[in-house]
Amino acid sequence: MAVIIDGKAIAKRLRDAVAVQAANLETKGIIPGLAVILIGDDPASEIYVRNKERAAQKAGVNAQTIKYTADVSEVTVLMKIKELNLDPKIDAILVQSPVPAHINEELIQETIDPSKDVDGFHPENIGRLYANRSGYYPVANTPRGIMTMLAHEQIDLAGKNALVVGRSILVGRPMFALLQQANATVTLAHRYTPSDTLMHLLADADVVIVAVGQAGLIQGTSLKDGAVVIDVGINRLADGSLTGDVDFASAQEVAAAITPVPGGVGPMTIATLLQTTVELAAQHHQIELEQAWQNI
Numbered sequence: 001m002a003v004i005i006d007g008k009a010i011a012k013r014l015r016d017a018v019a020v021q022a023a024n025l026e027t028k029g030i031i032p033g034l035a036v037i038l039i040g041d042d043p044a045s046e047i048y049v050r051n052k053e054r055a056a057q058k059a060g061v062n063a064q065t066i067k068y069t070a071d072v073s074e075v076t077v078l079m080k081i082k083e084l085n086l087d088p089k090i091d092a093i094l095v096q097s098p099v100p101a102h103i104n105e106e107l108i109q110e111t112i113d114p115s116k117d118v119d120g121f122h123p124e125n126i127g128r129l130y131a132n133r134s135g136y137y138p139v140a141n142t143p144r145g146i147m148t149m150l151a152h153e154q155i156d157l158a159g160k161n162a163l164v165v166g167r168s169i170l171v172g173r174p175m176f177a178l179l180q181q182a183n184a185t186v187t188l189a190h191r192y193t194p195s196d197t198l199m200h201l202l203a204d205a206d207v208v209i210v211a212v213g214q215a216g217l218i219q220g221t222s223l224k225d226g227a228v229v230i231d232v233g234i235n236r237l238a239d240g241s242l243t244g245d246v247d248f249a250s251a252q253e254v255a256a257a258i259t260p261v262p263g264g265v266g267p268m269t270i271a272t273l274l275q276t277t278v279e280l281a282a283q284h285h286q287i288e289l290e291q292a293w294q295n296i
């Protein structure tokens, strides 16, 4: 039976570390500021915003949410971003994805100052990640949180076969880059990967990261014995409960370790968002965070 990776517990450790760093910054008169722009009413985004506000407050991060109805004009949102770019109290800007169809999401992402780009979606930051550049730059929080979980579980990735399923800018693509940086051999599967190819890839994968949004996509019988399974899916079932992309019961029989939904990747995303916010605040004030994230 697989070990269940307790994302909630690891996230708590990370949030406690963030609180220590935020307290350090506060002694220097700095309070990390996070602005979240939420447009329309996407249910996954609302969970995220609600959980985030609570976590931010407890960790000493000043979070504000700016809400617009789905019919807001693109220029209104762009003007707000430009205002936040210039606001010295704001260190991090996040625009909840997805945005309504009449708003150009790429333009939104490119308008956020790269030094305040807490999601790491600006092409400048994505380019740094893909080029494996040195120095500090923000990286998407879900994949980064997954790397923290894997490190906490002491899962060594060097030389392992890692399979990422799903190629979104939010998860799959940055996940691919981070796993490759950690010296895994990485494969990226997506909607055009034929299902028999996916089965072959799964049978060979030591680490599987699934971020598709399709309940039951991965069954335990498809996994390699002893695989590490990270489930990023958030699917709402008819009874209102949340479930991932992996059939947990059958996967647990075969895997060595698996993340649950809820209580796995989701809480890590929020804790990592706060971590990145604190890092951006430190950057803006040219402060080195000492021993910041040891032993998470």
Ligand SMILES: Nc1nc(=O)c2c([nH]1)NC[C@@H]1CN(c3ccc(C(=O)N[C@@H](CCC(=O)O)C(=O)O)cc3)C=[N+]21
Pocket: 044, 045, 047, 048, 051, 094, 095, 096, 097, 098, 119, 141, 142, 170, 234, 242, 261, 262, 263, 264, 265, 266, 267, 269, 270
């Ligand atoms: N620009 C942008 N960045 C994002 O990172 C981003 C986004 N847009 N849009 C929406 C998705 C979704 N997302 C979630 C994060 C945490 C939970 C979460 O906390 N889940 C918990 C709680 C679930 C519950 O409340 O029952 C769990 O899985 O245990 C959920 C969803 C971030 N996203």
